[in-house]
Amino acid sequence: MKELNPIFENLSPETILNHVQVQKQELSKEQNPFPVEVFPELIQKIIRETNESLKFPVDFIGAAIMYAVSVAIGNTHKVRIMQGYEQNAVLYLSIVGKAGTNKTHPIAWTLKPINQKDKIKFEEYQEQFKKYEEFNRLSPTEKKKQEKLKFPKKPKWEQLLVSDFTPESLTEIMDFNKRGIGVYADELAAWFNNFNRYNKGSEEQFWLSIWSGTAIRINRKTSNPIMIQNPFVSVIGTVQPAVLEQLALNRTENGFIDRLLFVVPDKLQKEYWSEKELNPATETEWFTILENLLNLEVGNQPEVLQFSPEARAEMFQFNKNLTDLCNRTESDAIRGIYAKIEQYAIRFSLLLEMLRFACSESDKQAISLQSVQGAVKLVEYFQNAAIKVHKLLNEANPFDKLPADKKKLYDALPEVFTTGEGIKISxxxxxxxxxxxxxxxxxxxxxxxxxxxxYEKLL
Structure with missing residues (x-):
């Protein structure tokens, strides 16, 4: 019989059982829990209820809500931390999970109000286009008779979401849609793979500029030039862990991957369906919250929010702590994560303040201390997730990354082999x-x- 651990010798069986149960609970705790508590009470309720009934992972529904709010804010508001340093609410989100872990449904659910608005606008566009075509079918004489009437212009669809597009079409959409747009790429790898489909390297630079809020200038031989002073495109998509390496391939030197916010829940598994139905009022509440933001007018320039004195002091302290952390690390990759997450802290502050406004918890006169404190917690979550992804990409066994056929070939090769021997086996x-x-x-x-x-095998 195995001897009892000396630690437990003088303890009762009940105490030992309680100790073991506590240890099990500690081991099962998430190492990087999504900070639901930073959101307004109504949003916390929505996250909790969709998790219980629809089995949406908390991290996924929380991130999807952030994305939808980002798109709804668009170019209506920016935030200023100091003169000459402003940020918009643009987010690049990557939902990471294995097949069957409910990645797509939380995004689709949160985007329902935006899709509904796009549907209404598309129906209006179809009606206007019908009138436009009717006018164009008139003879020159009939058109001349209507000289005193206002000729219909070629209509354009004012949309908020796009999923399939070319770079040219996206710039045209941004040109007349001053609010900004959201890109929803169900498979994020497809978004990356399209970068060099048209002009090698240029599209990646295009997305870097959008993330930074830099004015976009498009000059073409066949059409008029386009200048987008306030580009706004938020992006969300899903990706399986095995595909993560493709996203990082050749996109580390310019820091592109550091701009992605990774959502990587701990111990994520496929769950059984729940017999608990979602209360219809929950969806109604979400529609109302997002409509409060979607109904905000877009001016010639975004309205700029300042930080309250205590919120500004908190943000400066965050900057000081992060700067010290950045200067202590010897890893360029980790330093890149810290650099971009600093800008996201400012964006999260804006997003949380606007979300509190939409939930009737703020008058959005200034960024509050509460919003900054919530933003810092979100930064900690995404910073830890980014480091986790970095380790997955850089510390994984190269053999594990191989497809099944190459693994079989690698195993079949002798420890030391000639090129000719290897070719024969292959x-x-x-x-x-x-x-x-x-x-x-x-x-x-x-x-x-x-x-x-x-050659000699290393693994």
């Missing part, structure tokens, strides 16, 4: 041809070059 297993194999063995994470035509 052809026999029908994994890759000669040229591809010769390129593959150059991977320094998998193979060590010994001498001409001879």
């Amino acid at each position: 052809l026999k297993l029908e994994v890759m041809k000669e040229r591809a194999f010769k390129e593959w063995v150059k991977d320094k994470n998998l193979f060590k070059y010994l001498e001409r035509g001879k």
Whole structure:
């Protein structure tokens, strides 16, 4: 019989059982819980009830709400921390989870009010376009008879969300949609893969500029130039952990990946359906909250909110702490995460203040201390998630990243082999041809070059 741990020798069985249960609870706690408490009471209620009835993971529904609020705010408001330093509410969100972990449904649910508004605007557009076509079908004589009437202009669809677009169409949409737009890419990898589909490298720079709020200038040979003074495009999409590496590929030197907010819940698993129905009032409450923001007028320039004195002091203290942390780290990758998350702290402050306004908890006269404190908690969550993703990308075993056929080939190779031997094994297993194999063995994470035509496996 195994001896009792000396720590428990003088304890009663009930005390020992309680101790073990407490330890189990501590082990099951999330290491990086999503800070639901930073949101207004109504939003906390929505997150809790959709989690209980629809089994939306708290992290996913919380992030989806942030995205929807970002799109609804658009170019109506900005925030200023000091003269010459303003931020908008643009977010680039990446929902990370395995297949079946309910990534897409929380986004679709939160976007219902925006989709409904787009549907109404599209119906109006169709009606206007019908009149426009009717006018164009008139003969020159009939058109001349209507000279005193206002000729219908070619209508445009004022939309808030786009999912399938070319770079040119996106700039045109932004040109006449002054509020800004949201991009919803169900599979975020598709958004990345499109970057170089039209003009190699230029589209990635385009997205970097949008994130920074830099004015967009488009010059074309075949049409009039376009200048977008206040570009606003928030992005959300889902991605499976195995695809994360594709997102980081060739996008680390310019810091693009540091602009992504990763939502990576701890211990996420597919859950059973719940028999508890969602109260219809919950969806009604969400529609009302978002409508309060969608009904805000867009002026020639966004309305700029300042920080209250105590909120500004809190934000400056946050900057000081983060700067010290940044200066102490020796990792360029981690330093990049800290640099971009600092700007997100300001954006989160704006988002939370506007959300409190939409829930009738603020008059949005200034960014409050409560909003800054909530923003700092959100920063901690996304900062920890980014570091977690960084470790996944950089510390994973290279063998684990290989597809099944290459794993089989790697196992079949001798510890030391010649190029000719490796090619024969590869052809026999029908994994890759000669040229591809010769390129593959150059991977320094998998193979060590010994001498001409001879390699050693490292794993």
